[in-house]
Amino acid sequence: MTDILTRYRRQWFVDAAAARRDALAGIVVALALIPEAIGFSIIAGVDPRVGLYASVAIAMTIALIGGRPGMISAATAAVAVLVGPLVKQHGVEYLFAATILMGLIQILAGLLRLDLLMQFVSRSVITGFVNALAILIFMAQWPQLTDVSWQSYAMVAAGLAIIYLFPRVTKAVPSPLVAILSLTAISLWLGLPVHSVGDMGKLPEGLPGFAVPHVPLTLDMLRIILPYSLTMAAVGLLESMLTAQIVDDMTDTDSDKKREAMGQGGANIVAALFGGMGGCAMIGQSVINVTSGGRGRFSTFVAGAFLLFLLAVLGPWVGQMPMPALVAVMLMVSIGTFSWNSILNLRRHPPTSSVVMLVTVIVVVVTRDLSMGVLAGVLLSGLFFAGKVQRMFAVERIEEEGRAVYRVTGQIFFASVDRFTRAFQLEDDASPVLIDVSGAHFWDISGVGALDKIVARLRRDGRPVEVVGYNRASADLIDRFALHDKTGVELGATPH
Known part of the structure; x- marks a missing residue:
């Protein structure tokens, strides 16, 4: 228990320098979260504060109970696109109820260790996921790059120059933060004709309040929200587990996927109780955090806390922040996220x-x-x-002591049974047959059924058949499911 508490404390504060890096990285993420959360709210058909409050609650909660330090979770498009019909047909209160149920399902999934299903996601799928997300992040910036003033293009170019060149001067302050603050100051000073954050939607004023969703506690209500909750929970966990794996690779550290799954559930419940929509891990903001120096839980907590401070105290100023500055940051994320080696x-x-x-x-x-x-x-x-x-399979036929011996090597399962069956080219004679499977392994009832078919055909033709050499696992499977003679007690014994 002491070791667990010590490790948890280190995930918050390694030293003063790490805490400072986490704080600055969290501030950058908070600024980048604002237009994203507003945009996701629009997708879901709800007020911008629903997405913004969700980002605050999820980020602060997951920092406390999540399993992947340094990863950013907030309101996301992956969840927002699923709830539009629910909001349109039944209202935002049903969205809050569905989000609470989503959280409960995710907690149950963590307890059942469904996170282990990530073992079946290959490296090629993860690379494709990362590249696709990089493309989507770039495409999401396209509206801010079309039909805009030349000053907008100049600011985006200047922002990218600051992001990539400022680290050559010093890495004490994250370059994306320098770009955002510098371009905001220039835009306000010169009064440049560029889009601002406030143009995307009205920012909320004040703090979110605690409230239980006003929905009838009936089976009809449950039937309405359950399909949405299941889908949101599955999509949220999938994206969170993939993002956790990517952050693991970026930081060369490991994470607790079971705890992360349960933490996502808890964070979504808290978000719904404070007037927010569902969410999950965000690879774009997680990349911003990691590349800005954020590694610990403190960076994620600061992202949520500073976003709350911006909304409650600095709302009017935040609304004037130029979109080109944030576009430059997201373009940096898109470029940094894409696996360029995958092309080669x-x-x-x-x-x-x-x-x-x-x-x-x-x-x-x-x-x-x-x-x-x-x-x-x-x-x-x-x-x-x-x-x-299924191609790692062979059947060799030889004549030995007046009988036909078939030596089988490889894996016998549903995909190889056809080739297994066709490999027995039987001659028109009555010589005995010995099938040696010492070099083979039977994986499923399809393989057992194929062997049954071969043995039955031989005996129907009046030919004596022996099957020898089962390994222990294959023998157990044959004993349970085969229709022909069993393997006997001894491993590899011939049939009776």
């Missing part, structure tokens, strides 16, 4: 891996649905893997 690896990696990565990217970009892209990539990876394994 298209020729180096196996074709199947490249296809999985490209399909993941294409599906995400076309559907704007991260979960659909990951699902497509995982299914394709499974098909390619099954195809590869």
Whole structure:
């Protein structure tokens, strides 16, 4: 218990220098969260404060109970796109109720260790997910780069120059923060004709209040919100687990995925009780945080706390912040998120891996649905893997002591049973048959059924059959499900 508490404290404050870096990184993230949260609120069909309050509550809560220090969670587009019909048909109170149920489902998923399903997501899918998200981040900035004044383009260029060149002067202050503050000051001083944060929607005034959703506690209400809650919980956990893995790789550290899943659930419940929508981890803001020096829980907490301070105290000033400054930061995130090595690896990696990565990217970009892209990539990876394994199989026929001996090597499962069955080219004689499976492994009832079919056909033709050499796992499977003679007690024993 002492070790756990010590590790938890270190995730907050390693030393004074780390705390300062976390604080500055959190401030940058808070500024970048404002237009994102407003935009997601518009997507969901709710007031901007619903997305902004959600970002505050989720970021501050996940900093306390999450499993991935330094990762940013807030209101996200992945969840916002799912709830539009619910809000339109039943109102925002049903959204809050659905978000609470979403959180409870995520806590249950953490207890059931559903985070372990991430083991089935291949590296190619993760690379495709990252590249697709980088493209979506870039595409999201496009409205701020079309039909705007030349001053807007100049500010974006200046912002990128500051972001990439200022670290050569000093890394004491995150360059994205310098870019935002410098361009905001120039815009206000010169009165430049550029879009501001306030143009996206009215910022809320004051602090969010605690309130239980005003919905009837009936089965009809539950039937309405349950499909939305299940979908939001699944999408939120998927994006959070993938983002946690990416931050793990960026920081060369590990995270507690079970705790993160449960923390996401708790954060969403708190968000709903304070008038916010659901959310999850955000790869864009997490990249901003990490590249700005944020590593600990303090950076995530500062992001939420400073966003609350901006909304409650500095709202009018925040509304005047120029959008080109934030566009420059998000373009930096897009460039930094994209795995540029994956382009060169298209020729180096196996074709199947490249296809999985490209399909993941294409599906995400076309559907704007991260979960659909990951699902497509995982299914394709499974098909390619099954195809590869089913080719790792051979049947050799030899004549030995007046009988036909078939030596089987490789993996016998649903994808290889057809080749397994066709490999037994039987001669028109009555010689005994010995099937040696000492070099094979039976994985499922499809493989057992194929062996049953072969044995039954041979015996129907009047040919004696023996099957020998089962390994222990295969023998257990045969004993339970085979229709022909069992393997006996001894490992690899011949049938009775």
